[in-house]
Amino acid sequence: MGGDHGPAVTVAAAVSFANREPDSEFILVGLESVIHAELKKNRASNHPRMTVVNATEVITMDDPVEIALRKKKDSSMRVAVNQVKEGLAQVCVSAGNTGALMAVSRYVLKTMQGVDRPAICGLLPNQKNRPTYMLDLGANVDCEPLHLHQFAIMGSALVSAVEGNKSKPTIGLLNVGEEDIKGNDVVKKTAQLLRADHEKGLLNFYGNVEGNDIFKGTTDIIVCDGFVGNVTLKAAEGLGRFFKTTLTSEFKSNPLNLLGAIIARGALKAISGKMNPSNYNGGCLLGLRGLVFKSHGGADKYSYEWAIQRAFDAVKNDVLTRISTSMAELMPIEPAVEAPAVASMQTNEPIAQKTA
Amino acid sequence: MGGDHGPAVTVAAAVSFANREPDSEFILVGLESVIHAELKKNRASNHPRMTVVNATEVITMDDPVEIALRKKKDSSMRVAVNQVKEGLAQVCVSAGNTGALMAVSRYVLKTMQGVDRPAICGLLPNQKNRPTYMLDLGANVDCEPLHLHQFAIMGSALVSAVEGNKSKPTIGLLNVGEEDIKGNDVVKKTAQLLRADHEKGLLNFYGNVEGNDIFKGTTDIIVCDGFVGNVTLKAAEGLGRFFKTTLTSEFKSNPLNLLGAIIARGALKAISGKMNPSNYNGGCLLGLRGLVFKSHGGADKYSYEWAIQRAFDAVKNDVLTRISTSMAELMPIEPAVEAPAVASMQTNEPIAQKTA
Numbered sequence: 001m002g003g004d005h006g007p008a009v010t011v012a013a014a015v016s017f018a019n020r021e022p023d024s025e026f027i028l029v030g031l032e033s034v035i036h037a038e039l040k041k042n043r044a045s046n047h048p049r050m051t052v053v054n055a056t057e058v059i060t061m062d063d064p065v066e067i068a069l070r071k072k073k074d075s076s077m078r079v080a081v082n083q084v085k086e087g088l089a090q091v092c093v094s095a096g097n098t099g100a101l102m103a104v105s106r107y108v109l110k111t112m113q114g115v116d117r118p119a120i121c122g123l124l125p126n127q128k129n130r131p132t133y134m135l136d137l138g139a140n141v142d143c144e145p146l147h148l149h150q151f152a153i154m155g156s157a158l159v160s161a162v163e164g165n166k167s168k169p170t171i172g173l174l175n176v177g178e179e180d181i182k183g184n185d186v187v188k189k190t191a192q193l194l195r196a197d198h199e200k201g202l203l204n205f206y207g208n209v210e211g212n213d214i215f216k217g218t219t220d221i222i223v224c225d226g227f228v229g230n231v232t233l234k235a236a237e238g239l240g241r242f243f244k245t246t247l248t249s250e251f252k253s254n255p256l257n258l259l260g261a262i263i264a265r266g267a268l269k270a271i272s273g274k275m276n277p278s279n280y281n282g283g284c285l286l287g288l289r290g291l292v293f294k295s296h297g298g299a300d301k302y303s304y305e306w307a308i309q310r311a312f313d314a315v316k317n318d319v320l321t322r323i324s325t326s327m328a329e330l331m332p333i334e335p336a337v338e339a340p341a342v343a344s345m346q347t348n349e350p351i352a353q354k355t356a
Numbered sequence: 357m358g359g360d361h362g363p364a365v366t367v368a369a370a371v372s373f374a375n376r377e378p379d380s381e382f383i384l385v386g387l388e389s390v391i392h393a394e395l396k397k398n399r400a401s402n403h404p405r406m407t408v409v410n411a412t413e414v415i416t417m418d419d420p421v422e423i424a425l426r427k428k429k430d431s432s433m434r435v436a437v438n439q440v441k442e443g444l445a446q447v448c449v450s451a452g453n454t455g456a457l458m459a460v461s462r463y464v465l466k467t468m469q470g471v472d473r474p475a476i477c478g479l480l481p482n483q484k485n486r487p488t489y490m491l492d493l494g495a496n497v498d499c500e501p502l503h504l505h506q507f508a509i510m511g512s513a514l515v516s517a518v519e520g521n522k523s524k525p526t527i528g529l530l531n532v533g534e535e536d537i538k539g540n541d542v543v544k545k546t547a548q549l550l551r552a553d554h555e556k557g558l559l560n561f562y563g564n565v566e567g568n569d570i571f572k573g574t575t576d577i578i579v580c581d582g583f584v585g586n587v588t589l590k591a592a593e594g595l596g597r598f599f600k601t602t603l604t605s606e607f608k609s610n611p612l613n614l615l616g617a618i619i620a621r622g623a624l625k626a627i628s629g630k631m632n633p634s635n636y637n638g639g640c641l642l643g644l645r646g647l648v649f650k651s652h653g654g655a656d657k658y659s660y661e662w663a664i665q666r667a668f669d670a671v672k673n674d675v676l677t678r679i680s681t682s683m684a685e686l687m688p689i690e691p692a693v694e695a696p697a698v699a700s701m702q703t704n705e706p707i708a709q710k711t712a
Binding site: 061062064098099125126127138141142174175176177179180181182183184185187210211212213214215216224226227228230231232233234235236237238239240241242243245246247250251253254256257258259260261262263264265266267268270271274275 | 417418420454455481482483494497498530531532533535536537538539540541543566567568569570571572580582583584586587588589590591592593594595596597598599601602603606607609610612613614615616617618619620621622623624626627630631
């Protein structure tokens with residue numbers, strides 16, 4: 001039900017994907033009547049690999065997280081994530097309210113051991129013709145160094161899982177300059193944590209990277225807080241669209257340019273393919289005990305289908321198991337904090353001492 | 357002396373600009389011998405509108421601000437900003453260390469009344485074929501709501517000064533979503549301040565904008581902290597370069613594409629002109645009692661010349677006076693804090709009471 005266009009986009013994309021991918025099965029969750037109407041429009045009323053599950057409520061794009069979590073317990077989002085929890089679905093895809101999706105997923109699925117805050121990890125194209133993995137893209141607008149540190153570990157685990165373990169993926173920390181003295185306190189402290197892990201051989205920390213390094217492909221992974229990540233991602237999408245518009249309008253500006261465009265249509269198609277931000281839609285909610293993918297809210301059918309594709313590939317590649325394994329290796333072994341805490345409770349110490 | 361390439365770029369760009377702009381005069385500040393050698397290379401040893409002023413020290417790209425301010429008092433940067441302070445130059449252009457340039461400029465020139473922190477304001481292209489003014493682009497990596505509020509006022513003053521006062525320029529606050537509930541505390545509180553000014557008719561606050569709005573041209577001005585601004589700007593530049601590389605390589609990939617490119621070379625030239633990030637080089641240090649422009653550190657000759665162009669235009673348009681006038685109108689009238697403080701000092705109250 002989510003996103004700017006709701007089932008008009010999501011159902012259409014699901015039908016299109018199901019038709020070209022015989023291994024896929026869909027559970028469409030939301031207002032039954034609306035979904036059936038969309039299925040009918042897409043000539044898929046009796047599609048053998050489409051099930052509809054009713055959910056009576058919808059989380060809107062401006063519902064606060066509290067409403068999503070506490071009031072709308074029969075929302076399409078909640079019911080969809082529940083399908084994953086209960087093992088009925090292997091992955092959930094949503095174009096809905098990011099904050100709500102993260103909160104609901106976290107509540108229903110729980111986080112992996114050692115993860116305080118899940119993050120959204122997405123792909124961006126780069127000049128080396130392979131993706132730059134970037135996280136967080138918008139789940140956490142305020143981050144402490146420990147969160148960014150965990151994002152680096154999760155990103156490293158994801159890329160190792162997806163791209164194979166030939167060598168540890170390189171990690172860049174997004175900053176305003178390459179030099180160690182640059183940036184705010186959060187970034188400087190994060191760099192210290194990452195450097196320490198690098199020296200231990202746990203992570204392959206490259207150092208600070210700048211905005212342009214995203215598209216240079218300087219590192220496999222770029223770590224940043226969700227505010228910066230979200231703004232940068234949307235700026236890149238906006239510039240991509242601007243580029244496309246300019247390309248089209250200039251080539252149509254006179255007959256000579258149009259002729260050139262027709263002759264070089266192969267080149268234009270290739271450029272459009274490489275630069276179309278829709279092809280990079282679909283971020284993975286990383287750090288949860290289940291797979292959830294977030295599509296851009298403004299996605300059209302074509303773009304939403306890419307998010308489904310990414311989710312489908314993650315399941316096929318057994319990304320969840322692989323990440324869990326990598327995470328277990330990478331996560332710092334927790335000092336046995338819980339055990340003494342329990343012990344101290346048994347000794348009936350006064351509360352004041354426990355917090356000390 | 358600054359930037360990744362030093363005088364090889366800055367002197368060459370100055371000579372090229374001086375040759376095409378007879379109204380311009382240059383004072384080249386730095387290591388005399390190096391500058392004279394570059395002038396010779398550029399056949400401008402006895403250029404009638406070029407003076408060389410010696411400065412024995414150079415601030416490097418990774419010098420901390422303290423070194424720039426306290427140790428290197430004869431740095432090219434410091435001496436150049438002094439030229440503005442003393443009225444010998446109308447504007448200073450530098451490709452050097454951003455933090456140092458801001459600190460030195462602030463120390464030497466002082467801030468305008470009501471400005472706590474100067475900001476860097478730059479231009480980005482948008483689909484409406486006019487620039488989006490964006491600030492801060494990297495001077496302040498940590499900002500409080502009051503700083504972002506001042507950036508909005510300064511941006512509004514600048515755009516009114518440059519574009520004419522037909523109507524109040526629109527201001528967008530960069531955020532992760534349009535909705536009021538989105539973003540971190542700093543952004544939410546800033547929005548409250550801007551909304552209050554909008555209601556008073558002082559500013560034309562549009563509301564939250566997202567990364568893609570930069571290139572859509574949703575508002576005339578976009579306000580953000582220097583961390584987000586710097587990363588976004590550099591990401592946009594990186595993506596711009598990626599476009600250019602892809603465009604070139606695809607059109608050269610086979611004879612047919614190349615033929616099309618030759619026929620449509622007018623379109624390609626126009627696209628390249630619109631999308632080339634070099635054409636948008638040159639940010640204005642806003643909020644100072646003098647004009648200072650910051651070029652990208654990695655600028656080449658062509659790109660640095662754009663920064664000089666921008667600085668030259670600012671002087672021609674008498675931007676400093678205009679901003680000062682607008683600022684005086686827009687800045688909240690300061691409550692008379694200083695007067696009572698002086699009075700209390702005269703009564704010899706104990707220090708403990710003064711801080712209470």
